[in-house]
Amino acid sequence: MIFDIAIRKKMLSASRTFMLDIQVRSHREQVILFGPSGVGKSLTVKCIAGLLTPDSGTIKIKNSVLFDKQNNINIAPQARNVGYILQNYALFPHLNIAQNVGFGLNRKGWLNRITPENHEKIHHWLERFQIADLARQYPDQLSGGQQQRVALARALIIEPELLLLDEPFSALDKKLRMYMREEVQELQEELKIPLMLITHDEEDIQAFSAELIEFKS
């Protein structure tokens, strides 16, 4: 089993309660979560990344136990080795592109010392996404497509064991969306990293040969 997730989490806000209660099980390396707005897709992905702690259940990816309430296992987010890409890419505005890409290489989270090995890795991923000439620019100087490639490079440089993409193509124009879909598919096939993608877009569903998991309200 590649994805083996069964979790519950109660979310309380001032005016209402949302109960996340989901199961995702798949032998496939590509899984798409889809369904109407507000049904808990992003919350699920946050639980898998370790940014949110479920009240009960288990999260196993490729037999690695990331969370198991009963057995008191809750691996810290930074130790889960997950590449997580959000719709707005969440790049660090005060770091240049090379520093953004290299961010995760330093365990302290701040690239204050570029070792030759880290420099080589940064160079590799900048070249891989054809953004090497942007290395010294800042995120707000880049187009949406360029920012997305930086986000992918930043996610992949840590050699993640899982890629979580929350509506990664929605801010791109149609042509770039098609291109980036192919790029992500190729990467997944090349690197064999399990991939979970949230989308509202029928074209994403058609483009990926993924197991579809429908979330219902």
Ligand SMILES: Nc1ncnc2c1ncn2[C@@H]1O[C@H](COP(=O)(O)OP(=O)(O)OP(=O)(O)O)[C@@H](O)[C@H]1O
């Ligand atoms: N921090 C929070 N506190 C309380 N409720 C929350 C919190 N975050 C999300 N929720 C609620 O949980 C529900 C699920 O949210 P979630 O973001 O997972 O939806 P989604 O399926 O990803 O929707 P969309 O497709 O619009 O992104 C929503 O009703 C939302 O209002």
